[in-house]
Amino acid sequence: MKKIIYVFLVVILLPLLLFLIYLKVDVNAKIKKNNLINETYKYLEKYYYKNLDTNSLLTNLLSGLNNKYVGYLESGNKKYNHEYRLGFYFHYDYERFVFTVDFVIKNSEAYKKGIKPNDMIIEIDNNKIIDIGPYKAVKLLDSKEIVELTIIRKELDTPRKIILNKKYNTIPTAVFTKFNFNEENIGYIKINYFEQGNTVKEVSNILQEITLKKVKYLIIDLRYNLGGDFDEGLKVLSYFTDKKILGKIIYKNQSKIIYRESIPFFNNLNNIKKIILVNKFTVSTAEFFTQFFKENKLATVVGEKTYGKSELIGYFNLENGGTVFFPIGYFVSEKGKNISKTGIYPDIYVDDPNFGIFLDSKNLENDTVIKKALDFIFEYEKNKQYF
Incomplete structure (x- = not known):
């Protein structure tokens, strides 16, 4: 009888106990990882000398994954085909804090108004992109049918303002x-x-x-x-x-x-x-x-x-x-x-x-x-x- 109990303890209970210990360690490790983020947020919220911008915090947290396909969109700022509505493609230049034009859709309103590849957009409706940031800037572009862009170009002596009406850029798929x-x-x-x-x-x-x-x-x-x-x-x-x-x-x-x-x-x-x-x-x-x-x-x-x-x-x-x-x-x-x-x-x-x-x-x-x-x-x- 003692032998049977011994075998039961060694063969069944011991592996089960080891598994539970491993499971507890694994769960604790995950909780600890989550607590690092929660703990940081609570301290920032309590002691940071400025009002905590949760949107910016989340944006930068996700950017830490170093994956260009990971990101955060603020409320009301959904992903649209805004390139087709505007008539050009662009990307955000993190060094100059501007939108740089990649290419322009031929015969679009932007094309007719003279926007060219490598143009740098510094303002949208007199809002400096360096002040409002890329996410709010995109939201501003999406929210209005008519937008005024301020662009700079190497061969231009002074910034140039261009008004675009999106209704002229309805493009078939x-x-x-x-x-x-x-x-x-x-x-x-x-x-x-x-x-x-x-x-x-x-x-x-x-x-x-x-x-x-x-x-x-x-x-x-x-x-x-x-x-x-x-x-x-x-x-x-x-x-x-x-x-x-x-x-x-x-x-x-x-x-x-x-x-x-x-x-x-x-x-x-x-x-x-x-x-x-x-x-x-x-x-x-x-x-x-x-x-x-x-x-x-x-x-x-x-x-x-x-x-x-x-x-x-x-x-x-x-x-x-x-x-x-x-x-x-x-x-x-x-x-x-x-x-x-x-x-x-x-x-x-x-x-x-x-x-x-x-x-x-x-x-x-x-x-x-x-x-x-x-x-x-x-x-x-x-x-x-x-x-």
């Missing part, structure tokens, strides 16, 4: 035109971004039009496409393929297969030679789209190396109305390739010197990257037996 090259019908689709509920409808109408116009070659332009809604991108991609599995999403503790959306497949597109145009501003959903075409040899990719972002962003709403955003996972291609930080290398490399998005069909042949695509088509027609 996708546009289409057809032109003739060497007696061949060339279709051109520009997908500006993937917007939930809109892009799939616009692309569907375009693909039906392509069927009627007997297009032989199709150029899909994804330059300056910063992504947008991932599910919308999957729906658009499903128009071009009948494959059931498109890729996979990797989460922290699990993975999920990305299946083709249950929408019509335009099988007539199989007979059309496709070319995808990309550059360093082709990002996220647009990259998943491109990688699928490249891996499955559905298109020839022409342009620059893409940005390299596979992270999918999640949101957490706080009691104060603010939102914390952070990566919840990342996508990989059907063959398991993760393009994060590496991007996608095109089949045919060509520098893209043009800043802007082509919103009309004029002079497409003068675009450097499109000219390269047309040269490829010409060579293909001349030597198609070798392709």
Whole structure:
């Protein structure tokens, strides 16, 4: 009997006791980590000589993760496609405390008013960005239909004020035109971004039009496409393929297969030679789209190396109305390739010197990257037996 009790204590109770001790240590360690943050906050709140700005504290706390896809949005400051409303893309320069223009959308209101890449925005409606900070500055840009910007430029002697009216910058998510090259019908689709509920409808109408116009070659332009809604991108991609599995999403503790959306497949597109145009501003959903075409040899990719972002962003709403955003996972291609930080290398490399998005069909042949695509088509027609 004593032997049985001894075995019971050694075999069952001892491991259980050790596990409980480990569990307690692990829980205490987590509590200690949380207490460090709580303790710091309480001391700051009690002794800091200024009024404690919780929004700034949270912003800087998250910046400590050193991940550009982690951040905090104050109450009422949600993420919009404000670049398309304004007519240009920009980033915050932490050294100069200004918004620096990355590129300007061609034929937009900003383009017509003379805003150029590398312009530095120092004020919004006479509010200095250095005083109000980047988050409040973006909120100010989003909240008004008409905004006054003060910009500086190297060749300008004095700051220049520009008034922008956002209503003139309503940009479709996708546009289409057809032109003739060497007696061949060339279709051109520009997908500006993937917007939930809109892009799939616009692309569907375009693909039906392509069927009627007997297009032989199709150029899909994804330059300056910063992504947008991932599910919308999957729906658009499903128009071009009948494959059931498109890729996979990797989460922290699990993975999920990305299946083709249950929408019509335009099988007539199989007979059309496709070319995808990309550059360093082709990002996220647009990259998943491109990688699928490249891996499955559905298109020839022409342009620059893409940005390299596979992270999918999640949101957490706080009691104060603010939102914390952070990566919840990342996508990989059907063959398991993760393009994060590496991007996608095109089949045919060509520098893209043009800043802007082509919103009309004029002079497409003068675009450097499109000219390269047309040269490829010409060579293909001349030597198609070798392709």
